[in-house]
Amino acid sequence: MQAATLADQLTERSARGIAVGIGHLVRSGGLRAGDRLPTVRDLAAQIGVSPTTVAEAWRLLIAAQVIETRGKLGTVVRGVARPRGMQRMLRGPAIHPYPLDLSLAVPDPQLLPDPLRAFATMPPVPALNGYPAHPDDTVLPALRDIQQSEWPFQPEQMIVVNGGYDGIYLLCHELLRRGERVMVEQPGTGRLLDILDSLDAQPIPVECDEYGPVPAAVEEALQARPVMFVYQPRAQSPTGSALCAERLDQLAFALRDTDLAIVEDDPVCALSRFPAYSLGNFFPDRTALVRNWSKSHGPDLRIGVLAGASRLIEPARLGREMGAEWSSRLLQGAIAHMLTDPDSLSLVEKAASTYARRRESLAAALAERGVRTRARDGLVLWVPVHDEHEALVTLAVHGIGAGAGSLFSCDKIETNHLRVATTRLPEERINEIADVLSSVAPHQRQSRRGRPI
Numbered sequence: 001m002q003a004a005t006l007a008d009q010l011t012e013r014s015a016r017g018i019a020v021g022i023g024h025l026v027r028s029g030g031l032r033a034g035d036r037l038p039t040v041r042d043l044a045a046q047i048g049v050s051p052t053t054v055a056e057a058w059r060l061l062i063a064a065q066v067i068e069t070r071g072k073l074g075t076v077v078r079g080v081a082r083p084r085g086m087q088r089m090l091r092g093p094a095i096h097p098y099p100l101d102l103s104l105a106v107p108d109p110q111l112l113p114d115p116l117r118a119f120a121t122m123p124p125v126p127a128l129n130g131y132p133a134h135p136d137d138t139v140l141p142a143l144r145d146i147q148q149s150e151w152p153f154q155p156e157q158m159i160v161v162n163g164g165y166d167g168i169y170l171l172c173h174e175l176l177r178r179g180e181r182v183m184v185e186q187p188g189t190g191r192l193l194d195i196l197d198s199l200d201a202q203p204i205p206v207e208c209d210e211y212g213p214v215p216a217a218v219e220e221a222l223q224a225r226p227v228m229f230v231y232q233p234r235a236q237s238p239t240g241s242a243l244c245a246e247r248l249d250q251l252a253f254a255l256r257d258t259d260l261a262i263v264e265d266d267p268v269c270a271l272s273r274f275p276a277y278s279l280g281n282f283f284p285d286r287t288a289l290v291r292n293w294s295k296s297h298g299p300d301l302r303i304g305v306l307a308g309a310s311r312l313i314e315p316a317r318l319g320r321e322m323g324a325e326w327s328s329r330l331l332q333g334a335i336a337h338m339l340t341d342p343d344s345l346s347l348v349e350k351a352a353s354t355y356a357r358r359r360e361s362l363a364a365a366l367a368e369r370g371v372r373t374r375a376r377d378g379l380v381l382w383v384p385v386h387d388e389h390e391a392l393v394t395l396a397v398h399g400i401g402a403g404a405g406s407l408f409s410c411d412k413i414e415t416n417h418l419r420v421a422t423t424r425l426p427e428e429r430i431n432e433i434a435d436v437l438s439s440v441a442p443h444q445r446q447s448r449r450g451r452p453i
Contacts, residue, residue: 001031003038007046015056018047022057023066026077035077037067063178065200098401100429105237105295105379105421111351112298113344115334122337125329138326143336147305153280153287155307159317160327164267165191167290167306167316168230171263174315176201181226183260185213187382187408187415189237192230192265203410210374212236212243215250222258229255230263234272238408238419239382240359240375243277252282261312264289270296270339271352274377280308288312293335295379295423296348303327303335355379358430359422365434370443381420384441388416391440398436 009030010021025031037043040058044051058075061067069075125140139160147158161167168191176182178200184192186205196203204224207217213231234242243251255262262279269276269291280287292304306313320326338344363373363381373381380403385391388405395402395418405417420437 001035001037003042003046006038006043010047013047013049013053015053015060018049018054018057019060019064022061023064026066031077033077036073037075037077039074065178098396099399100426100433101401102421102425102433103401103403103419105423107295107298108351108354108424111347111354112296113338113341113347115298115301115338118334118337118341118344119330121341122333125333128329140329140332140336143305143332143339146336146339147291147307150276151307152276152278152289153284153308155280155289155313156284156310157313157317158305158307159313159320160332161290161292161304161306161316161320162302162324162327163294164265164290164292164304165195167292167304168192168263168265169195170306170316170319171261171288171290171312172196172199172201172228172230174319175261175312176228180228181224183218183221183226183229183231184410185231185236185239186410187238187405187417188410189232189265190407193408193410205410206231208236208239208241210239210241210376211247212241213251215247215254218251218254222254226260228261228263230265232265232267233277234266234274235268235378237267237378238380238403238405238417240373240378240380242272242274242377245277248277248279248281252279255279255283259286262287263312266291268295268379269293270348271355271379272377273352273356285309286311288316293338296351297335297338297344301331301335303331355423358425358427361427361430362420362422362425362434365430366437366441369434369438371434371438371441379421379423381422383418383420383437385416385418385437386440386442388418391418394440395436400433400436 009025010018012018012021022031040051040054044054058067062069065078067075068078139158143160144158161170172195176199179202181202181204182196183206184203185208193203204221204226206213206221208214212233236242262283264278264280264287266276266289270293278287278289280289286309288306288308290304290306293301306316359375359379359381363375366373366383371383373383375381392402392404403419405415405419408419409415
């Protein structure tokens with residue numbers, strides 16, 4: 001569009017007015033995706049304002065993702081922003097419903113405490129007259145006391161959120177700016193990668209082994225100058241890695257001279273078989289840890305705790321004031337009761353041992369067939385395959401669903417792996433399932449003693 005034509009359609013001469021006017025033209029179809037805009041100087045001359053004013057309007061439009069600069073091609077219209085829902089971890093009815101769906105690590109309902117019993121037997125929640133008068137009032141004292149006694153480091157501030165990924169999203173939304181880089185595990189969680197995509201943040205992949213992020217890979221990723229590191233210290237999804245004390249020390253050494261924010265995601269804390277190692281013991285002034293109990297105590301309890309350095313937690317709390325503001329104290333009371341109730345504790349321990357047995361049984365059955373997996377912890381197996389697409393088709397023929405490995409990759413490139421959830425694995429069918437998986441997987445050569453070479 002020519003500068004004179006565009007200037008005639010703009011009624012306001014402030015930077016914000018120019019940005020609003022161009023935004024209206026894009027929404028109404030007067031400007032379409034790919035249309036090239038006039039230069040800052042040409043439009044400024046036609047409107048009768050300084051180039052600085054138009055440049056500021058351009059900055060507002062770029063931040064709103066309405067326009068973008070393309071070097072020698074100039075500034076062009078991006079178009080109307082599309083809704084930014086989850087792309088990797090799609091919700092809703094399965095496109096191909098499988099008799100046995102091992103794509104999602106949903107909890108076994110037979111192993112969940114009864115929330116109705118918790119409501120009936122928990123202590124009364126203190127009355128709250130009106131809205132909380134202070135941010136600390138939003139955390140039920142009973143839940144705060146339990147978490148402070150179990151937190152792996154001394155947190156400066158604590159808030160309650162509506163589940164683990166609500167906390168992760170709040171931190172990313174409030175702390176990241178468009179284009180900033182974030183170190184993430186490769187492979188990592190699909191939901192986190194969707195969150196980063198929605199914020200136009202750039203994930204920097206970090207290779208992992210069975211003990212978590214590899215220190216040398218962390219040092220290499222730091223060369224990209226990230227501002228945040230998000231990882232799962234235990235029960236990592238999808239690989240099942242878990243930190244040990246030695247690896248924690250190595251990661252702390254690699255991160256010693258940085259100032260990047262550290263976000264630890266502990267999504268299955270009550271079900272993990274490993275200690276809660278945390279970098280917060282080394283960097284309490286820049287670490288935040290989020291926990292939730294959806295897998296162990298039930299997805300309807302939508303309660304998570306986010307605690308750590310105030311420089312990270314306070315922006316998340318302020319961001320929450322724009323929406324939910326605070327989480328139900330009744331739900332907080334229910335989860336606090338479950339975390340101390342002997343019957344609930346016994347059932348959760350049974351769930352943890354059952355899930356571990358199911359995962360380990362399938363891993364052992366695959367190992368007997370020459371297929372190695374490396375999960376030390378967690379609710380899934382990361383199974384190598386020859387070809388991701390062909391493996392999914394083969395499983396589907398046998399009525400089995402699994403997660404495509406590319407959904408957990410930073411660049412969405414096929415990883416030649418499948419994520420196989422084991423929480424609801426029918427134990428009587430483990431050998432059958434292992435047979436199907438081994439038919440699409442590469443096999444290790446075995447020594448005479450039956451060990452992988």
